[in-house]
Amino acid sequence: MVSRELPNSQSEIDNKELEQQFLDKITEEIKIEPKDWMPDGYRKTLIRQIAQHAHSEIIGMQPEGNWITRAPTLERKIGLLAKVQDECGHGMYLYCAAETLGITREELLNRLHEGRMKYSNIFNYPTLTWADIGAIGWLVDGAAIVNQISLCRTSYGPYARAMVRICKEESFHQRQGYAMMFTLAKGTANQVAMAQDALNRWWWPSLMMFGPHDSESSHSSQSMAWKVKRQSNDELRQRFIDITVPQADHLELTIPDPKLNWNEARGHYDFGAIDWDEFWAAVNGPGLCGDKRMKTRVNAHENGQWVREAAWAYARKRSGGHRTA
């Protein structure tokens, strides 16, 4: 429960003390837990970030779910089913983490369904071929892993713990995707072409998952000060590129960036400029599959209402008939 600011010098002193205690915990790497005092801004930014993360997991089930019925083998099908199931689970862990900050599931879903809360725009891109599923597992989950490993050290306890659990499950996603890309890349000319095409379409959006450049990121400096964010967008993006380029080389596929080049002096890959116009168009507008994603999500929720109501009615009836302790 956050204490309200009353026009009273004692409560201002108390608030300052509480804020200092909060900042001391941050400095000493002591996790902030749900019942701890925290600044309003900290609470709000975490609700926004954790919930957007949760929404992304749920929406992300759609582009991948798209290929479950058309997976080329039973092994690929059950693997993809398991992955999509995991994403749902990740959404569940994250909603629970967000709710510890004093917001309901109902409110979070309302905000998503009414467009008042966002999700990662990478999931607005269509999955045009089977190779897209491989590219997503390899690149999108790969980028998510880089981000999520960093977030395992985030200052808010429930979020950090959710990240640890998610990271354990996520690495199968990336390996599954890379295995698919490998099979295609070593296959027929058509398969190689399909894999290359998927890489061409998913590379830049994956880089954009890390968000705007540090210099243009409005949320970043406060997030870093509160240790919500532990590494900058550019730092994480660079790490992702550095670890992924050798993986692409092994596939003998070409990353669609002619400026990509190992820089010995920096100890990192140099890379080309990101087209931010495309990023903002995807984030701000209903382009690509944004409308479809939202419609599908809202329909799924509405169509399931009778099930939720029936379950509740049945539970009430049963507890009315037989008293439980």
Place this chain on the structure above:
Amino acid sequence: MKAESGQWPLWEVFVRSKQGLTHQHIGSLYAADAPMALGNARDLYTRRQEGVSIWVVPSGEITASSPEDQGPFFEPANDKVYRHPTFYPVPDGIENL
């Protein structure tokens, strides 16, 4: 369309990974009743053979010690180092003590 008011209660999930170990708190979930909570817990938290036993408890039934009072609440143990075996010297050469 608005999500209907959250009627389902929140449950805390505890999982024991093997016979003879303790149940660990693993997370929470919403369910209409206890059997549903158990099934949902199995689907959500044991996809990778994490457990052989699950407990689900309505969150409201849990009484927790208060974080603010953490210092004073646990204070009695702070100056009782003699509860640890390492406090007691064992003469050289003595075994099985």
